[in-house]
Amino acid sequence: MNQYEMDARFRPVDTLGVDARSSFLAKTYNHLFGAILLFIGIEVVLFKTGLAEQMARLMLGTSWLLVLGGFIVVSWLASRAAHRSASLGVQYMALGGFVLAEAIIFVPLLYLANRFAPGTISSAALVSLLGFAALTGVALVTRKDFSFLGGILRWAFVCALVLIVAAVLFGFELGTFFSVGMVALAGTAILYDTSNVLHHYPQDRYVGAALALFASVALMFWYVLRIFMSRD
Numbered sequence: 151m152n153q154y155e156m157d158a159r160f161r162p163v164d165t166l167g168v169d170a171r172s173s174f175l176a177k178t179y180n181h182l183f184g185a186i187l188l189f190i191g192i193e194v195v196l197f198k199t200g201l202a203e204q205m206a207r208l209m210l211g212t213s214w215l216l217v218l219g220g221f222i223v224v225s226w227l228a229s230r231a232a233h234r235s236a237s238l239g240v241q242y243m244a245l246g247g248f249v250l251a252e253a254i255i256f257v258p259l260l261y262l263a264n265r266f267a268p269g270t271i272s273s274a275a276l277v278s279l280l281g282f283a284a285l286t287g288v289a290l291v292t293r294k295d296f297s298f299l300g301g302i303l304r305w306a307f308v309c310a311l312v313l314i315v316a317a318v319l320f321g322f323e324l325g326t327f328f329s330v331g332m333v334a335l336a337g338t339a340i341l342y343d344t345s346n347v348l349h350h351y352p353q354d355r356y357v358g359a360a361l362a363l364f365a366s367v368a369l370m371f372w373y374v375l376r377i378f379m380s381r382d
Contacts, residue, residue: 163347163348163349163350163351163352163353164348164349164350170353173353174347174351174353174356174359175347175348177356178347178351178356178359178360178363179360179363181245181356181357181359181360182360182363182364182367184360185245185249185360185361185364186364186367188246188249189249189252189253189256189364189368192249192250192253193253193256193257193260196253196257197260197261197264202257202260202261203261205254205257205258206257206258206261206262209257209258210258224247224248224251225248225251225365227244227247228244228245228247228248228251228361229244229248229358229361229362229365230244231243231244232244232245232248232355232357232358232361233355233358233361236354238354238357241355241357241358242357244357244358244361245357245360245361245364248361248364248365249364252364252365252368256368256372259372259375259376260375262379263375263378263379266379267378267379270375270378270379271375273378274371274374274375274377274378275371277374277378278367278370278371278374279367281333281337281340281370281374282340282366282367282370285337285340285341285344286340286344288341289341289344289345289348290344290348293348294345295345295349296341296342296344296345297342297345297346297349297350299338299341299342299345300342302338303335303338303339303342306335306338307335310331310332310335313328326377326380329373329376329377329380330373330377332369332372332373333370333373333374333377335369336366336367336369336370336373337370339365339366339369340363340366340367340370343359343362343363343366344363346359346362347359347362347363
């Protein structure tokens with residue numbers, strides 16, 4: 151690999167040629183699609199084998215702060231590895247680990263939805279995918295740089311986390327309005343992540359880009375599903 155090719159690896163994909171940008175986008179969204187299929191596959195196995203019910207009962211009987219804390223640690227480690235490691239193998243391990251962690255933390259919610267609100271899972275998945283497609287279309291068509299949303303998202307996520315912890319500690323429900331707000335926050339994150347994919351990621355970080363997009367889609371699905379469940 152010559153010096154130019156080495157430098158190109160670390161340059162934002164937006165500064166490269168059309169072929170390089172197209173290849174990066176294709177790899178990113180193919181990996182996102184693969185992550186979604188892996189998530190679905192894990193859930194199918196867990197529910198078909200009966201493990202999901204056992205896990206749901208165990209997790210619902212455990213302090214949610216422990217579950218949430220473990221997920222946050224895994225998410226941070228996976229995101230850091232996927233975005234900073236030069237090893238493609240490490241990036242794939244980070245993406246796979248993150249998808250597995252998401253699949254596990256989703257088990258109680260999916261179990262309750264499947265048992266007490268049949269049909270809500272498919273409806274929430276459809277709404278989430280349509281929302282993701284619409285927001286991705288906005289970012290792709292306008293090609294606007296939404297990186298300014300980064301600071302807003304960080305503060306909003308911190309505030310949301312504080313509210314979630316407070317709800318667990320003091321035993322109050324956050325309600326439908328909180329879920330609606332979180333859906334809006336997830337939509338903002340999708341715009342931000344898609345903008346970064348278009349403008350700021352280097353061409354060798356398509357796995358990390360897919361991880362960021364998957365995290366935002368999963369967040370939207372979680373709270374859309376909660377909204378659907380609250381109606382039943």
